[in-house]
Amino acid sequence: MILRSQLIGCGSYLPARLVTNAELAEKVETSDEWIVERSGIRQRFIAAEGEKTSDLATAAANRALEAAGISGSAVDLLIVATATPDHTFPATATRVQHRIGMKHGAAFDIQAVCSGFIYALSIADNFIKSGQVQTALVIGAETFSRILDWKDRTTCVLFGDGAGAVVLRANRCKGTSQDRGILSTHLHSDGQHHDLLYVDGGPSSGQTVGFLRMEGREVFRHAVINLAAVVGEALAANDLSASDIDWVVPHQANRRIIEGTAKKLGFPLERMVVTVERHANTSAASIPLALTEAVTDGRIKPGQLVLLEAMGGGFTWGSALVRM
Ligand SMILES: CC(C)(COP(=O)(O)OP(=O)(O)OC[C@H]1O[C@@H](n2cnc3c(N)ncnc32)[C@H](O)[C@@H]1OP(=O)(O)O)[C@@H](O)C(=O)NCCC(=O)NCCS
Secondary structure (H helix, E strand, C coil): CEEEEEEEEEEEECCCEEEEHHHHCCCCCCCHHHHHHHHCCCEEEECCCCCCHHHHHHHHHHHHHHHHCCCHHHCCEEEEECCCCCCCCCCHHHHHHHHCCCCCCEEEEECCHHHHHHHHHHHHHHHHHCCCCCEEEEEEEEEHHHHCCCCCHHHHCCECEEEEEEEEEEEEECCCCCCCEEEEEEEEECHHHHHHEEEEECCCCCCCEEEEEECHHHHHHHHHHHHHHHHHHHHHHCCCCHHHCCEEEECCCCHHHHHHHHHHHCCCHHHECCCHHHHCECHHHHHHHHHHHHHHCCCCCCCCEEEEEEEECCCEEEEEEEEC
16 A cells, blocks of 8 residues: 545635736737737736735635635645745745644745746655655745736736645555556756746845746747656656546646647647636646636546646746546
């Protein structure tokens, strides 16, 4: 018998304020047509003034706990993946811990930008597989609107705010591919591409956090290559082919990246969960937001095989294969 991390509930939260492309076109030299054609994005949600990443994270966490049918006090490990924490310290995760009524165990943040949720899931999975914790809450939460240069049309049209969360619980099983839980995770990073996607400023580089800077075309090129590679790696490690996968839930950065990856791997687009047109790129929140949507509307069913994949600043990239 082995321990596997079973996903027993998920939940998400989007801020109330919806911002359309047309509204952005009033502020910067852009158009709905350009944004839709280049990225697939039609709208995004933006946190209210004073609404912090921990607020979004707590709302998503409470919904995930409700879906799992457990209370916050049952959680042994809480990880928040975010590149937009409330403060430099303490970790946003500790604020969420307090607010969901979790009084034991450990809570910390991890930072891998848009790959953050996959990184956090992988860490939680290893804690569960080693027997160190029984129940983990993994959250991706971001307020990228706070780090966007709203005068830079090449970046400000692409991102949005939001949060998503999943609850994992140890499932003692035989360890066959049919047993529910996380079958594999694969993580990668390559620090040489720092300058293609970063935020200037920050505690050790300047007094204040700056703005997101991106060489979009270069990031795009690396994303399609790295994502195809990491999906291929997950399939090979599990002795599977693309046709064995019921759903792919990709990081939602750009519809063209999702389509490019699907084409490269021979996945029909109908089996990719796509939310980028409504959520834009919510960084670490994008996968759990999309996953929650597809679980809630009944597309993703218990027992199905779901592949999660992401790529982000660093660069970082990774995958997780889950038997739901
Ligand atoms: C950003 C991105 C949408 C741009 O699309 P693109 O086809 O590469 O477009 P380019 O950057 O080559 O820009 C083409 C032109 O549109 C212009 N442009 C850029 N943003 C614009 C906007 N919002 N509205 C109108 N025109 C815009 C550029 O200035 C450029 O004009 P020029 O040719 O006169 O210099 C695309 O590169 C992308 O999605 N990259 C990946 C980004 C990403 O996913 N990042 C997160 C990873 S986690």
